[in-house]
Amino acid sequence: MKMKSTFISQVCxxxxxxxxxxxxxxxxxxxxxxxxxxxLSEKDKTFMKKAAKGGTMEVAMGKLAEQNGQSDDVKxxxxxxxxxxxxxxxxxxxxxxxxxxxxxxxxxKVSWSSDxxxxxxxxxxxxxxxxxxxxxAQNGTDPDIKKFADDTAKMVQEHLDLAKQIQSKLx
Numbered sequence: 416m417k418m419k420s421t422f423i424s425q426v427c428x429x430x431x432x433x434x435x436x437x438x439x440x441x442x443x444x445x446x447x448x449x450x451x452x453x454x455l456s457e458k459d460k461t462f463m464k465k466a467a468k469g470g471t472m473e474v475a476m477g478k479l480a481e482q483n484g485q486s487d488d489v490k491x492x493x494x495x496x497x498x499x500x501x502x503x504x505x506x507x508x509x510x511x512x513x514x515x516x517x518x519x520x521x522x523x524k525v526s527w528s529s530d531x532x533x534x535x536x537x538x539x540x541x542x543x544x545x546x547x548x549x550x551x552a553q554n555g556t557d558p559d560i561k562k563f564a565d566d567t568a569k570m571v572q573e574h575l576d577l578a579k580q581i582q583s584k585l586x
Contacts (some may be wrong), residue, residue: 455515456556462547463560466567467518469544473500475525476533483527488581489534492586496537499574510559532570534582541575 480493496551499544511518527533555561 436464455514457559459555459557461549463507463511463516464518467504469509470500470504472523479525479527480533485530489530492577492581499570502550503570506563531585534578534585537578538582539565541571541578545571545575
């Protein structure tokens with residue numbers, strides 16, 4: 416009986432040691448924020464910073480379009496830019512925080528010229544952005560950033576299509 420009790424005690428001690436090591440292993444496997452940042456490629460970091468800068472610009476320009484646009488289409492488009500890019504910017508900020516990446520926070524200085532100039536700029540900008548977001552979605556190294564890029568590329572494509580429709584009405 417005493418031998419059986421000793422054996423059970425030893426099994427319990429071994430089980431506790433295994434559990435302790437397992438928990439310690441999980442803790443070690445979790446990366447610190449600094450380690451997460453260092454695992455990002457420079458290309459991913461550059462993409463995030465450019466996306467943040469561009470998204471902030473889209474919001475600022477959208478606000479001007481809402482306020483100063485002459486056509487309802489332009490005002491509506493501006494409002495959508497503020498909402499959609501504002502949401503994407505918030506999502507990107509959250510990812511950047513998790514990856515310990517500092518994004519540019521400077522508010523861009525923008526000015527208003529005309530509905531046509533705004534929509535022409537939006538078509539050109541969204542064409543460029545679409546290529547960059549699709550490139551990151553296909554060739555990025557971080558899965559979170561790739562998913563963000565893929566999801567946002569779909570939004571940018573919708574914006575581009577809409578901007579082209581408005582552009583054809585303004586000519």
